[in-house]
Amino acid sequence: MTIHIYNFLEKSVENFSEKIAFVEPFAKEGKKEITYKEFDLYSKKVASEILRTLDKNSLPLQKAILIILPKGIDCLISFFGVALSGNFYTLLDEKSPKERIEKVIEVLKPKLLITSKELKLDLNLPTLYTENFKNFNIDENLITKAKENHIDTNLLYVLFTSGSTGIPKGVSIAHKSVIDYGFQFCKHFKIDESEIIANQAPLYVDASLPDILATIKTGATLHLIPNHLFAFPNIILNHLEQEKISMIFWKPVVLIYLAKDLDNLKKYPLNSLKKILVGGEIMPTKQLNIWIRHLPNALFANCYGPTEITDVCAYYIINRSFKDDELLPIGKACKNTELLVFDENMNYISPKEIGKKGELYIRGTSLSLGYYNDKEKTKKAFIQNPLHDNYLDLLYKTGDIVAYNEFEELLCYGRADNQIKYMGHRIELGEIESIINSHDKVRNSACIFKEEIICFYESKEEIDFRMFLKDKLPLYMIPKHFKRIDSFKLNQNSKIDRKALYEFI
Template identity: 85%
Template sequence: MLTHIYNFLEKSVENFSEKIVFVEPFAKERKEITYKEFDLYSRKVASEILRKLNNDTLPLQKAILIILPKGIDCLISFFGVALSGNFYTLLDEKSPKERIEKVIEVLKPKLLITSKDLNLDLNLPTLYTQDFKSFNTDENLITKAKEKHIDTNLLYVLFTSGSTGIPKGVSIAHKSVIDYTFWVCETFDFDENEILANQAPFYFDNSVLDIFSSVKVGATLHIIPNHIFAFPAKVLQCLEQEKVSTIFWVPSVLIYFANTEALDNFSSKHLKKILFCGEIMPNKQLNIWRKHLPQSLFANLYGPTEITDVCTYYIINRLFKDDELLPIGKACKNTELLVFDENMNYISTKEIGKKKGELYIRGTSLSLGYYNDKEKTNKAFIQNPLHDNYLDLLYKTGDIVAYNEFEELLCYGRADNQIKYMGHRIELGEIENIINSHDKVRNSACVFKEEIICFYESKEEIDFRMFLKDKLPLYMIPKHFKRIDSFKLNQNGKIDRKALYGLI
């Protein structure tokens, strides 16, 4: 029985010890590491962690804070922490000190892993990446730690922004990541021949697919720095040179690449699987990608951080018009989707069309709650309203969905992005989808401040009145349109909607 994420690495070391597992193709000097070397360094780090924490005899997992840039050393830290029987939290090395302090207050970490180059002074016992080589492996300590391990132990706590300003720590167990990784590899037919290129920052849950799926099947993962995505031609050249077969990127990046016309000069014999997740993907830009890579598989994945990255998927199997909404599809294996209206009445898959509700999730993928925050946990993870016979938790996603005629889910956006205006309930995401289909619009975002205001990215001012007249009811047409050169993106590569209010 597989209970530990490190089992994936041990199996791949047996089968592919000399194969390259991780590559930093844009490092000053190209960096790469084999499965055997990666295992060795991870064991060194695990041993040092266990030596450092040896005084604490309580049978509790310890929080290890990691502050490092995206790279191989960061991944060694992940696996080292996991092997030590503890759990990790990664923060962006560019995080403001105030956010780091807030996370430390919630997490109360016992140890910090970082680089001397970052000059951090957080008053914590610290391991430095520069010392990894000099650590000694202690197999006795590792064996004891593994004997104590169970699959409901935490693997990581990932901090997202909290509405009160206090970050929320989403707690994810080994069993959830193991279950998810098996599903990914089975559904998308991953094997040792797969070559992936990572876009997601490692503190963003989309990276879970890249990292653990690669290690499970003996694949190779290329780690592309966040800032390089500002140069589409450079990234696409890298994909071709490295013979990348799979990417899993956020829609904002795919949209940007399509809008810059970088794909016009890109033809790949190798890129066979394009997966995306994190936002609604407009069909206009997706159709550009599909036109350039007609033989490739495209899949729309959906899921909040609280359910281990992904809970629904749709492998695109038909043509879509530019102004259609792309389905988020059906439940992943070992996951159940439940839709309830605002009065908590169940909406079945047979209730097709405009009967919308909020999506709730149940299954192994569910987070074990928000770290050190019972109040937020109890609000987001609720007893299944269909019964009260035993503890059966659902995660309240906050996303508005409806079923189409294929019993696939359509996602209209966030419930907190749903407004009531002139007596009508309106999903702003539905408006954005139509505006994005305009041939001169690169991307758009709507906000509500007494009236609906649409920001759109375009090279020129556009009069939308005639375009929207037959596509949206009058009450859904924004009162104001504001052209911008480009959207500010947040750390995860999504449109920073909060920043838009400052432009009103």
């Protein structure tokens, strides 16, 4: 019975002990890698040291452990060491401003910090340094006791996202949710030990979770690519080619950027790349079609899911062609998950009601246990299923506007907070963006609303959109102003920073 995330790792250690589990291909000291056996050893060292360090006479509660490290093997060892100790972790970007770190500490109240001496952090917390990992001693008795006390509703991690009030929200995720996700994800996409995966997402966001889970559950190999290198398409494409990468799960903005120079993309056959998954934002169909033409025999899938539902709750394996201005479906629910759509009066919208828009709500094992140390935000986002009141049956309110198509697949039009009321009409700005993105000279676009609709677009040249949009959008949806920019500023989740666009008005 799998009740601990470490159970996945133990099985892979048993079956693939000498196989390379994780690779840092661009480490400062040169290529760095670790086998499953070595990774297990170091995780046990860290778990033992955590258990020796923490107060053993305190209440029988899990303790928060803060990790501040760059993307790398030591960061993953810290994850699994914390999990094996029976506690839970929060990872913050090592470049986080001190003010954000302090706000997270205020909410989290961690009992321990894991970091590197190189970062020179002074947070007034008991600290374990990665430089000392190799010197820690394994205490099997302490580890065994921690595992015996474990239940699958224990937290694995708390991931902090931006809060509208300026105070970060800590999304609390349990082992059971991650385990369920691991089983479903590997089954949906037929992942096994032969997979060589290239990670793009920072480890402090949930988009990195499928890469890690797919690796440890199946005995695959994961390459950890530094975030800054994605600004250099040739380095990334060359790595995919040379290392025979077979699977990627990347943000749309990255795939858009790599596909901007078609002649350059054609230099890299990428014959080993058989699975291309995308998620996190709406993927423009135009750039997706470029990738499909380049890799016609690969599996392409569009994945959807908020942090509060353990990353992915819906997916669509692309099995038909789409025009450049069509919206790509997010598909149907993953197994053991249910998607429910309600209108603004909380009336249920059936999959048979094609094109009727509403807000998406989600239920299932993967649901978060709420926002850490914040009852009010939790009550607003996690609500009783409005279809009944017979027992506790929580749904997560996503804030995303969706509608069913004729295949009973969901289309996502963007955020409810990105929906505007203009000239008496309700408008999803994401719907406008999908049309503008289909223009052959536009790389990406984003619309904002400030009394009028304003569109920002990435292009090498100024474009007159009036004739292009005349037959594609009703007059009231056509932006009043268009502003060309060289490239969008991205937030820490590799999404377009829409708040920054208001600075250009």
